[in-house]
Amino acid sequence: MTSYPKIASYRSAAALRTRLRNLGLDLDLDDEILPAQSSPLAQPLNLPSPIAGRTSLGNRFAALPMEGWDGTKDGKPSDLTTRRWRHFGMSGAKLIWGGEAVAVRHDGRANPNQLLINEANMSALEELMREVINQHQAAFGNVDNLLVGVQLTHSGRYAKPNDQFKSEPIIAYHHPYLDRRLGLPSDYPLISDIQLDELVRDFVRAASRAQKIGFHFVDIKHCHGYLGHELLSAYSRPGRYGGSFENRTRFLCEVVRGIRRDAPGLGIGVRFSAFDTRPYRKGPGGTGEPEPGEGAYTFAFGSDGQSGLDIDLAEPIHFLSLLRELDVRLVCITGGSPYYNPHIQRPAMFPPSDGYQPPEDPLASVARQIKVTSLLKQRFPDLVIVGSGYSYLQEFITQVAQYQVRAGHVDLIGLGRMMLCYPNLPADVLDGKGMDRKRLCRTFSDCTTAPRKGLVSGCYPLDGFYGQRPEAIQLKRLKKESL
Ligand SMILES: Cc1cc2nc3c(=O)[nH]c(=O)nc-3n(C[C@H](O)[C@H](O)[C@H](O)COP(=O)(O)O)c2cc1C
Numbered sequence: 001m002t003s004y005p006k007i008a009s010y011r012s013a014a015a016l017r018t019r020l021r022n023l024g025l026d027l028d029l030d031d032e033i034l035p036a037q038s039s040p041l042a043q044p045l046n047l048p049s050p051i052a053g054r055t056s057l058g059n060r061f062a063a064l065p066m067e068g069w070d071g072t073k074d075g076k077p078s079d080l081t082t083r084r085w086r087h088f089g090m091s092g093a094k095l096i097w098g099g100e101a102v103a104v105r106h107d108g109r110a111n112p113n114q115l116l117i118n119e120a121n122m123s124a125l126e127e128l129m130r131e132v133i134n135q136h137q138a139a140f141g142n143v144d145n146l147l148v149g150v151q152l153t154h155s156g157r158y159a160k161p162n163d164q165f166k167s168e169p170i171i172a173y174h175h176p177y178l179d180r181r182l183g184l185p186s187d188y189p190l191i192s193d194i195q196l197d198e199l200v201r202d203f204v205r206a207a208s209r210a211q212k213i214g215f216h217f218v219d220i221k222h223c224h225g226y227l228g229h230e231l232l233s234a235y236s237r238p239g240r241y242g243g244s245f246e247n248r249t250r251f252l253c254e255v256v257r258g259i260r261r262d263a264p265g266l267g268i269g270v271r272f273s274a275f276d277t278r279p280y281r282k283g284p285g286g287t288g289e290p291e292p293g294e295g296a297y298t299f300a301f302g303s304d305g306q307s308g309l310d311i312d313l314a315e316p317i318h319f320l321s322l323l324r325e326l327d328v329r330l331v332c333i334t335g336g337s338p339y340y341n342p343h344i345q346r347p348a349m350f351p352p353s354d355g356y357q358p359p360e361d362p363l364a365s366v367a368r369q370i371k372v373t374s375l376l377k378q379r380f381p382d383l384v385i386v387g388s389g390y391s392y393l394q395e396f397i398t399q400v401a402q403y404q405v406r407a408g409h410v411d412l413i414g415l416g417r418m419m420l421c422y423p424n425l426p427a428d429v430l431d432g433k434g435m436d437r438k439r440l441c442r443t444f445s446d447c448t449t450a451p452r453k454g455l456v457s458g459c460y461p462l463d464g465f466y467g468q469r470p471e472a473i474q475l476k477r478l479k480k481e482s483l
């Protein structure tokens, strides 16, 4: 098993820079964390057009959507959900990108504890949204340049609406590797075009509810292997939602048109996996390796269509042109899927229980997301672009973030796992307090392993609140058993 130097072992920005150069990575960083007066991260960002009366965002931090597997069976937030969203509000980030994945209907829930946006849950979701706003107001004295959205999802192939351990996949097309992993027979039915038309209406209805609840925008989720993302790679699907680019993006276009019609004035964003690879599996020594296979790999949006390992941004660029045509200006870039290539999406030193040892220095995985984001930002300077995958940078996260924003490679720095262990990192950095090293995410992946084992997510190693819960003991035992 190959091991890589830990981030904490780099004593300075120069040492990290040398490592990045030696790895051949096109990633740079500032030498120091800057005070707010001169930090690019403290600069407001003008929005291309007003959203919910806001014309700008107060700084360059965004809280990425982070699900907790901790809603009630009927899809309402629990105290744990509320605690996490409260943290988003007090983090100091001025863009709360979606909170977490919220299913538009029951069969699209990724687990029986995923939030559900239906009529019965509206007042509970409103309280959740209020919590973010109130916390932000209390901590920072105003909410004028804060945007809070909700991420709308259907989990498609990864739906488990009724039982944490029972898949009930809804698939857009047959995938040779992913079908096999789920044990799906070759005649397993595809979601029909008529069912997709119905799902468009469900997304639009959900967006109207989101607007009534008070959310400033909705994210029409197109990432991480869930249904919206799967449709983007439905090259082999027959009918109106498959084959051509126009057909594969029909779902998105119809949802956007429906929202404009039924919820005018609601902001719209799209989080999408801008690149993908063939699925990875555990290879020798537990290290990740791509699934071997004969012939061209034609199942990945944003990949070369041959090896399935090289990025080709032609279609993602086409996708962003389409978003611009649709006047959707808020975009969050991510990659791949936590189910079949987690290392490209949430770079980590320690894999989750269903993952594999990193096949490359996780710095390379971070640099890839940042590079793709920067290439897309350069092509689309008029879109508001949020980047992801920074948490692995730990001690150097702020210095990389400053550099990237100043260089115009990205507009906002999205924080995912860091929001679980150290939500107020943005506030600390912008206050000039610097970062509390003891609270930095060390990419132990317990927040992913716990839900894979049927437990609520949370930062068990670093957040004492979770460390003291009974699930922490269960998690330790389950991890030991699976060694
Ligand atoms: C526990 C956990 C929950 C997540 N939930 C969501 C989610 O609900 N929606 C989503 O789009 N991404 C989700 N993600 C992905 C993150 O938003 C983010 O893309 C990823 O963690 C990489 O960013 P980071 O390096 O800052 O963690 C989740 C990740 C983790 C670890």
Ligand code: SF4
Residues within 6 Å of the ligand: 417, 418, 420, 421, 440, 441, 442, 443, 444, 445, 446, 447, 448, 458, 459, 460, 461, 462
């Ligand atoms: S459990 Fe905590 S330290 Fe580990 S990856 Fe998640 S947020 Fe980071």
